[in-house]
Amino acid sequence: MKKLISEQLVTYLESRGIKHIFGLCGHTNIAVLAELEKSNIKFINVRHEQIASHAADGYARVTKKAAVVLSHLGPGLTNAATGVANAALDSIPMVVIAGDVPSYYYGKHPHQEVNLHADGAQYEIYRPFVKRAWRVDQAELFPEILQKAFQLAESGRPGPVLVSVPMDIFSTKIEEENFRLLQHHTQVVEKPALDEETAARIVEKLAKAQRPVLYAGGGIILADAAEELRQFVEHMNIPVAHSLMGKGVLPDDHELTLGMTGFWGTSFINEQTKHADYLFGAGTRFSEADSSSWYNDVTFDFPKTKLIHIDIDASEIGRNYPVEIGAVADLKKAFTALNRVAKRLYPNRIQRNEQLKKEIIHYRQTLRERISENVNSADFPMKPERILADVRRVLPRDAYITTDVGWNKNGVGQQFPIYTPGSILTPGGFATMGFGSSAALGAKLADSEKVVVSLIGDGGFGQNPSVLATAKEENIPVVWVVMNNSAFGTIAGLEMAHYDTTFGTRFQSDGKSYSPDFAAIAQGYGIKGIKIDSAEQFQVALKEAIAANEPIVIDVAMKNEPVPTDGKWNINDIYSPDDDKSHVSIP
Incomplete structure (x- = not known):
């Protein structure tokens, strides 16, 4: 018929x-x-x-x-x-x-x-x-x-x-x-596994290494392999660093979690990956920002460090760094094989890195102290560190966070703890403004029982504010936190550092700072909008917004300050080859 x-x-x-x-x-x-x-x-x-x-x-x-x-x-x-x-x-x-x-x-x-x-x-x-x-x-x-x-x-x-x-x-x-x-015809095509011989070679190399580090990328999340990775690193006692897209593969409060590498990483984390004798890259492209523009003296030091690399895409093996062992495999199947072999070859958990675990605890304490003044600041416009800290205090451990670009992406990668694998949705390779506000809709529709909060800048939210129309029509209870600095803030800080101007990066009217009233815009779409007037008001408003279980926009004025950058980015050398410059604060 x-x-x-x-x-x-x-x-x-x-x-x-x-x-x-x-x-x-x-x-x-x-x-x-x-x-x-x-x-x-x-x-x-x-x-x-x-x-x-x-x-x-x-x-x-x-x-x-x-x-x-x-x-x-x-x-x-x-x-x-x-x-x-x-x-x-x-x-x-x-x-x-x-x-x-x-x-x-x-x-x-x-x-x-x-x-x-x-x-x-x-x-x-x-x-x-x-x-x-x-x-x-x-x-x-x-x-x-x-x-x-x-x-x-x-x-x-x-x-x-x-x-x-x-x-x-x-x-x-x-x-x-x-x-x-x-x-x-099957709806699922089986992906390649890791053979026993290769798994044994990898396990033995890592077991004998003096300073091994596992470097996790977003491929771990895509393959739903976070649990298998956790079992492996705990058995082998290997610390885990990660790319931006790999954030959350291991909870940020796990004793073996180092954190994010690269330009927006910290010196402590970059030093751990740079001085590793073996680095096990899993599901990562070793992209530019995560690798400090591939400078060999900042985040990684290949071939002095030996690289083991597993990815589902053969073209990524050796694209940016030479590998000693390279394998194409589905990451979930790969870590299943690695766990099986590790437990066979080393039935008892490998004992090492106790001193490093103490250093990780000390590093986390030092980082908290480094940002504590801003985290606890009552200044308004709010310090970005306080916005992130207040959001983390309110959110459940398994809430979804979507970001855009700027502080809401780089700051989250560096300073915002993620506790559940796959709960941070961020635009990595394309770094697209407008991603976070819309991706939040999809996340909530896919998992309606979880809290979904979109951390997004005013520049990014302004890309597609009509996302609110869809949220209203379909009753999708997302909370958008607009971190509003009346600018494309990250680029403004970059331009000011190198050229002493912010031309084309700040939002102004008649020479004065200008921003739409996003709370009023939300109300125009029939959605509740809250405009924050003080630092003390924000956490209370966010908690109430989450409890309301309806789409809500929170517009919070934020001071335009840069994310600390301990790594390197090649563009700084292009703009100012004779100076060590990066982003600066914009008054």
Whole structure:
């Protein structure tokens, strides 16, 4: 029996367990929307496609399955592109289904088509950052392409894919048998494990090392391997440093947790990784910020330090540093094998690093003392350290935090304890403004029982304030804390340090500092908004907002002070090659 592809598409998505789809309407995808109305799948309607792709990103980080975005052609697809690229650089699985021009109008330049260089080629726009982009040229091929899209998005190194569908194909009828065949195919492709021989080599190297450090990246979270990692490092007694994306793989109050490395890391942590004799990198790209721009005397010192590296993506092995042992494997399976071998070769827990554990305790105490004045400051606008400390005091250990860029990302990475693996959602590779406010929607929809707070700057929140419309319509109880310094603060501090100006980075009107009233904006969307007037008010307001279980915006004025930077970033040497400069405070 023949049925519309739009109908069979929705039935297929239901069979995959899809509960939510994020998107925005357009004349090319309304056939799908009409079918979704009959479905138990919830369509999350947004006012800008970037919100859809960021929300889907947050959703996928929590569920660890491919999220679905439904987009219109042309401006819909390009609006969503930033969020899809963000997902790509952070290895987040996503399937973007986009309407396209009618297949029989290729070459005629129909409404909203991008075709200055080729006809019927809108899918090419996504080619640089998705794992694959398909254009459906035959209706009968659509089911096969859809199955391949989900499989590719979730296999290997996860990431987004695009399926561009001419609108006439959505409205074409094909035999149900084309989709039924997919029922005989697995929805999960098994990932490679670590063989026993390689696992034994790694365990023996680490057991005999004098100063081993395990360096964890976001791949641990993506593979849901945090528990297996914890068992391994406790048995082997190895300290754990991490990248920004790896924050939370081990609770920040665990005795073996060192902390985040790199430019926004601290000297203590960078020294531990730099002086390690063996560094075991797991699920990390050794990206620039985490590696202090790959200077060999700051965060890492290869090849003096010997590197063991496991990742699901073979292209990352040896990309930035030479490796002694490199292996391609799923991290959960890899640590399962490593634990099995470690317990066989060394039945008793390895005894070492007792002095280092004391040093870690001392370091944490020293860091608390270093920032205590600002943490306890009653100044208003508030000190950023106090904002973070007050948020941490109020939140449950397993609450989700989403961030953007600036203090709300770098400060969280450095100073904000995360206790539950996967509970910090931050834009790593693309460092996208606008991510945090939208990703919070997806996180809350994916795990409705958990508290979700978005820590976001005023610059980032201003990117897509219409996120509040979606929160209101769908009653998504997220709390947005807008850390408001009336500027793109991190860049302002950088420009001031090197050029003695903040031109183009501060928000002003008639020469005076200017900021929208975000609490009033929230009220305009029908959401409660709270404007903080004193440091003492903030923690109380946040606690009440969380208890209210409704979408709420808290606008808190913040002093524009830089995050301490103990590492190095190459841009500082580019701007001021003869001076040791970095970010500075902006009055």
